[in-house]
Amino acid sequence: MAGSPDETTHFGSQSVPLGEKQERVNDVFHSVARRYDLMNDLMSAGLHRAWKAALATALSPPKKRAFRHLDVAGGTGDVAFRVLDAGGALTHVTVLDINGDMLEVGRERAGARYDGRIDFVEANAEALPIEDATFDGYTIAFGIRNVPRIDAALREAHRVLRRGGHFLCLEFSNVDLPGLDALYDAYSFNVIPALGGLVTGDAESYRYLVESIRRFPPRAAFARMIGEAGFGRVTHRAMTGGIVAIHSGWKI
Ligand SMILES: C[S@@+](CC[C@H](N)C(=O)[O-])C[C@H]1O[C@@H](n2cnc3c(N)ncnc32)[C@H](O)[C@@H]1O
Secondary structure, three states: OOOOOOOEEEEOOEEEEHHHHHHHHHHHHHHHHHHHHHHHHHHHOOHHHHHHHHHHHHHOOOOOOOEEEEEEOOOOOHHHHHHHHHOOOOEEEEEEEOOHHHHHHHHHHHOOOOOOOEEEEEOOOOOOOOOOOOEEEEEEEOOHHHOOOHHHHHHHHHHHEEEEEEEEEEEEOOOOOOOHHHHHHHHHHHHHHHHHHHHHOOHHHHHHHHHHHHHOOOHHHHHHHHHHOOOEEEEEEEEHHHOEEEEEEEOO
């Protein structure tokens, strides 16, 4: 699975050796973990809540049957909590993230609210420490563009899902509403790093965030990658003028 030492990838707008990207991404999230949730609300004017709610609705965990769910790059638990609230008493969510600081915030936020229905695992999306065909659902929200080997993460998603399992990815996308694109660019490149600097003291991490969004494959290309990882009935749905999209695939 390891790339050759000469292979490079994007870290924001820079080209970096494949092996170096993860370390740089980890620095970003170590740096912003404690202020991550506040920044999401400020940057998106609360819209990230509606996008995550749409993700939980797309998953629709059953109310009366057991449902084992894996939320990868789950960070501070936002998606996991929504899946647990949407499901029944038999819904269980594993929050998996490579960054212990983000998971620690998630653990604190969960408190005793979901006792026995949630657990937290520190691991890499590219090599999940999980047996084949374990989960009914898999989500990854605003996570996959941070993963150096996206194809490896998608293959792992397919491997750990049971037949009939649902893969859902919420990610930033391409704004395709005339007028909104220019406004969105101006906001992204000027306001977000400045706001990040003020709130977290780390403007650089938020510059990475904006640049990494621009490097992520367009919806049709990403949908093809999901299909290549083995998923069937692959679809995607843009929201808010294409600022984000939900991608869906099934293990059939
Ligand atoms: C933008 S945050 C998203 C957190 C959460 N899903 C949300 O929507 O609020 C990206 C997360 O991806 C995690 N991450 C980055 N690379 C990862 C990898 N290779 N495997 C697992 N998690 C990773 C980071 O640690 C961070 O918590």
